[in-house]
Amino acid sequence: MYLRCDQETDYFSRAIQLLTIDSKRCPHMGSCVDQKCANINNTLLIPELEEGNKYPGRTRCLESCGGLGCDCxxxxxxxxxxxxxxxxxxxxxxxxxxxxxxxxxIKLELVMEGLNKTQSRQYYVLQLMPNVPTPSLHSHFISDDYDLAITKKPNTAPLYCQSRETAIATNCTLNDDRRCTAAENKVQCECPPYDIAEEFNRIELKLPVKTSSWELRRRKNMVIAKIPHLVSSDVMIDFNRTIEQLTTLEDDDVCTIVNAPLEGCYSCLRDGNLSITRRDGRRNSLRTPSLCRLVPTERNTSKLRFHFNTARQSQNCSIRCGKNLRYFTLEGVLKYIGDPQAPLTSLMGTSSAHNDFV
Structure with a gap:
């Protein structure tokens, strides 16, 4: 079973270096006028801090010494x-x-027989509600549009940007936890140890991440959780398939038949016979006179048996292979085998036999 993450963006950010710029001002000088530090807030851009005003940041003010001892x-x-x-x-x-x-x-593979073998195997994605042993899927992720990684410190990046465009233009908000204290005419700050690039490049957090029971992997820019085992669900599928095209295959192979002499006797019990050999090795439609029957012998050989009342024979026959029709002629002279009792019947004057002489 697969679980597909429906993403919701928290923020955009960039890898940064936090710097500090400061300026000591005597009372009633520069920006230290009126209520002094009470007039300075986080978003105020101070002329004395021009270099830092080019980048996202926050402005603060600490009360400092005055008088002659501080050159004021x-x-x-x-x-x-x-x-x-x-x-x-x-x-x-x-x-x-x-x-x-x-x-x-859940992905099911259905094999459906069809005329087109290349399309006989089809894949379907069905939306089901299975009983899932859900892993810990409440993680936060970081993406750079190429790779994906799990972050163990969500919402810790100091630079917050609303969109990709504002991140490129560094039109963002700085939310840092630096603690700064005054040290004579300078400021000393403690920087929290967090680097989003370092967090993103941790190999053990890069997708795919595999465990014994589930797997997190990347499919393009999507996060997919794969659960290969312990998934149960009842599935009932009803398919109605319409055949849009039917292909008929006809065999138009050329076949030949070899003539053979007609042998045997006429007006007798053994009948006349003819052996026919087919060179294509297939079962074909053979049309012969009505006074015959087909006796198959070997794979490519058939024997025709005829019952004729005359000696000299010439019969037109045909054989069909697919759409092709071939004609051939059966010719031959059959022998006469007399009845052993014929002389006796002739002497008694009861004979009605008619003999053919060749």
Whole structure:
């Protein structure tokens, strides 16, 4: 049995490198004005962080020292503004998805006899509701349009893109878990160890993945779960097939018949006979005079027996092979075998025999 994954995309992403850019501003200088850090949110693009504004990222602000000890004129606190941004490391786009549902299908092979041998074997896919020993099918998957892999850390990629186009243009949202702290005039951040390219390239997670009871494989861009054993279902199939074309094969082989002399006697019990040899070795339709019967002897030889009342004979016969009709002639002179009691009947004057002389 096969289970086909009905995919639902979670997001698109790319392999990135997280970088940090920062800027220390004294109070009432640059972007550190008015309410200072209270005016700065995650999406704000700060002129001092121009290099990081080219990429997806988030902007933050930490309160920093002020006064003469920090090279500032005003004694109030300053601003340590920084931005964490994502720089793509390659051009590959990844798609994470999960299976909203699994459609069940069972493949049956039906052999149907037909006139065309090349089409006598047909395959059907039937939608059934079998009793399935369902494996763990709640995994999330990553695809790069060429390969598929299972991800053990779903929804962990820091770069979220709504579509493939926005991922190519890096018009995405950065959701990172970096913890950053102020260190004098710089910012120090801790980066979580996750790389979507490294996760995707783990060999043990690349499809196909096989276990003792099920198998996950890739069919084009689809995920297919194969369960070869322990599947039960009651199936009743009714087929109505219409024959659209009927082919008739006729054998038009050329056959010949070899003439043989007509032998035997007439007006006798043994009758006349004729041996006929057919060179094609097939059973054909042989038309002969009505006063004869066909006696098969060997495979290609038949013997005709005739009952005639005269000695000299000439008969027209025909043989049909498929559509072809061939004619031949039976000719011969039959012998006369007299009755042993004929002299006695002649002496008694009761004879009615008519003799032919050759």
């Amino acid at each position: 004129f005003y004694l109030s606190s300053g601003c340590l503004i920084y931005r964490v941004y994502a720089v793509p490391t390659d051009n590959k786009v990844y798609r994470q998805f999960h299976c909203l549902r699994w459609s069940k299908e």
